[in-house]
Amino acid sequence: MNALDFPAGQSAQAARAAIRQGQWTGHTSGLADSHVQGNVVILPEAQANDFLRFCQRNPKPCPLLAVSEPGEAKLPALGNDIDICTDVPRYRVWRDGALVEEPTDISHLWRKDLVTFIIGCSFSFEQALMDAGLRIAHIEQNVNVPMFRTNISTEAAGVFHGPLVVTMRPFKAKDAIRAIQITSRFPNVHGAPVYMGDPSLIGIADLSKPDYGDAVKVAADEIPVFWACGVTPQAAITQAKPAFCITHSPGAMLITDLLNHQLATF
Known part of the structure; x- marks a missing residue:
């Protein structure tokens, strides 16, 4: 399946379903084109406060759309059926600042102390x-x-x-x-x-x-x-070298149910 196979204006739910089923593992530019997409950073709770402050101090590259409770894989503010473990086309797994794996599903890596940050995407x-x-x-x-x-x-x-x-x-x-x-x-x-x-x-x-x-x-x-760009945190991760971290693969975003026009300020 390629991007041209997705009809213009297809729903976010349909795009996420294709991603969840492994039918789409590439970049999401142009998919569900009326819907807000988000960069993903998942960190242990011990590092979450530092990262939250990093986002607050750098709002241009890191505009926060949502932050989960520890261990919560759902993001109801962004979509009723979203599961952060399955709904990103391709993830990056980092250990001590090094990229070690790029899976399409992180269910096997999920932990009760993980906090998910969703950052706005251009x-x-x-x-x-x-x-x-x-x-x-x-x-x-x-x-x-x-x-x-x-x-x-x-x-x-x-x-x-x-x-x-x-x-x-x-x-x-x-x-x-x-x-x-x-x-x-x-x-x-x-x-x-x-x-x-x-x-x-x-x-x-x-x-x-x-x-x-x-x-x-x-x-x-x-x-x-x-x-x-919301990939800025990945550059920071290579510097900070947290023992464990998960992000999206650059360009492979979480597609939400929010509509782009809802984010316009005027």
């Missing part, structure tokens, strides 16, 4: 961009959004610190201005861009070699525009 404002007639390169090219580690530092909280990670979407100049206007309405899913223009000034050497996701073609008359 996929959620893409529908608003497309509704305004803007073209999204990675969706048109049927690849994952390109993501890059930058030389911009996040504000530390306890053991968590590291570089800001950004997503990149290229636009012609007039469309870049419109994209800034539109995405500024969605602060809970990263809001307006953090930078646009020469990528080398934020520590990105080569747009054709993203740290996560896939490269996209950037035309000569297009400007690269960069948004804060």
Whole structure:
């Protein structure tokens, strides 16, 4: 099954069912396109307070949509049938800061002390961009959004610190201005861009070699525009080296029942 097999406007429940059954294990850009998607971080309760403070201090890359009670795999505020153990297409399992496994189901790893954090995702404002007639390169090219580690530092909280990670979407100049206007309405899913223009000034050497996701073609008359990204916590995890942690695989998000327009501030 590929992204083109999902009909436009399909329900979040249908997309999660396909994910839960192992029929979809790839990136979720363009799936259930009217629904809010979320980045996932799951940590033992002992590290949860530090990570909560990290999110509060870095709201652009880490806008919190939901935080679970310890050991609770359900997220009723985001969807009645959501099970965090099965409803993400692909997970990443980290031990002592090292990536050790990328399963499609984490039921066998679940513990009573685990706390789930769901962080807003820029996929959620893409529908608003497309509704305004803007073209999204990675969706048109049927690849994952390109993501890059930058030389911009996040504000530390306890053991968590590291570089800001950004997503990149290229636009012609007039469309870049419109994209800034539109995405500024969605602060809970990263809001307006953090930078646009020469990528080398934020520590990105080569747009054709993203740290996560896939490269996209950037035309000569297009400007690269960069948004804060919810993969930033994964960069912090490699620095903090918690004994155990689970995240989503970059681009493979939790699809919620919330609608994107519900997050617009105006």
